C-alpha cells in the first residue's frame with residue numbers, strides 16, 4: 007500500500023521525536039511491503055519565523071491533501087509575546103478546524119513496566135488503568151466568540167460556549183462506536199446541573215443510546231469525573247465529553263499513567279485522514295539535548311496505521327516493539343527508574359526499530 011503522510015516536525019523537541027517515528031515507519035514499510043511518502047509541512051513557531059504566519063494556507067492544504075498528518079509539537083518561549091492570532095497554538099487550532107477533525111481520542115493506559123511511575127497508590131493502579139477519552143475538538147468555548155470590553159466595572163471578558171445537536175451527535179457517535187470496539191461502557195461527562203449546553207449534550211447522548219443497545223451509557227458531572235479519575239480509574243472504558251472538559255480531564259488522565267512522553271493521540275473527522283500527535287508540548291527545556299522520549303510520537307504513528315490506514319498488524323508490531331524495549335529495561339530520562347539503562351532519544355528509536363518484526 008502507498009500512503010502520503012504530511013509531516014509537521016514543529017518546534018522544540020518536535021524534529022527529534024518525529025525523526026524517530028519516521029524511522030520506525032520506514033522499518034514497518036520495508037517489512038510489510040508498504041511505501042510511505044512524506045511531505046514536510048511548516049507549522050508553529052518555525053512557520054512564524056519563515057512566513058510570519060503559524061500555518062500558511064498552502065501548508066494547511068498540504069495536510070488536507072494527505073492521507074494523514076503526523077505532528078511533533080509546536081510552541082516555545084520565543085513566540086510567547088506575539089499577538090494572540092499569530093501564536094503557534096493558533097496554527098494547531100486552524101489545522102484541526104481546516105482538517106475537520108472533530109474528535110480527539112486519547113488513551114489513558116498504564117504500561118505494566120511503568121506502574122511505579124504513577125502518582126496513584128499501588129492498590130488503585132493494580133486494579134488497572136485502561137480507558138479512552140473522546141473529546142469534542144472544534145466546538146464549544148474554545149471556538150465561541152472571545153471579547154474583552156471596558157465597562158462600568160472595569161474590563162469585562164466574555165467567552166461564548168455554544169453547541170448544536172449536530173455537533174454533539176457526531177462526537178457522540180464516535181464515543182459509542184469506540185465503546186463498541188472495547189468493553190462497551192460509555193460515560194458521558196457534562197455539567198448539566200448548571201449549563202444549558204450540557205443539558206442538550208445529555209439529551210442527545212440518551213437519544214443516540216437507543217441506536218446502540220449493546221453499549222451501556224452512564225452520565226457523570228465533570229467535577230465528579232475529575233475525582234473519579236484519581237479515585238477509581240478502573241471503572242472507565244470510554245469517556246465522551248465536550249472540548250474544554252476533555253482538555254482538562256485528558257491531561258489529568260495522562261498524569262495518572264505517570265509519563266507524559268509516552269502518550270499518543272489521534273484526531274479524526276468524517277474522512278479517514280487523521281491528525282496524529284503525542285499529547286505533550288515542545289518541551290523547550292530539553293530541546294536539542296537528545297533527551298526527549300519519542301515513544302508518544304512513535305505510538306501516534308502506530309495509531310495512524312491502525313485508525314487511518316487499517317494496518318492492524320503493523321500497528322501491533324510497533325506496540326509490541328515498544329513493550330519489548332521497556333521489558334529490556336531501557337528508559338529515557340523522563341521515565342528513568344532504579345536499575346534501568348538510560349538512553350537518549352535517538353538510541354531509543356534504534357532500540358525500538360530493531361525490535362519490529
Ligand code: NAD
Nearest residue numbers: 079080081082083267286287288289290291292298299340
Ligand atoms: P510540555 O509538554 O512541552 O513539557 C512539560 C514537561 O514535560 C517538561 O518538563 C518537558 O521537558 C517534559 N516533557 C514533555 N514531553 C516530553 C518528552 N517527549 N520526553 C521527555 N520529557 C518531556 O509542556 P509546556 O512546558 O507547558 O509547554 C512547552 C511549549 O509547548 C509551550 O509553548 C506550549 O504552548 C507548547 N505546547 C504545544 C502542544 C502541541 O504542540 N500540541 C501541546 C502542549 C503545549
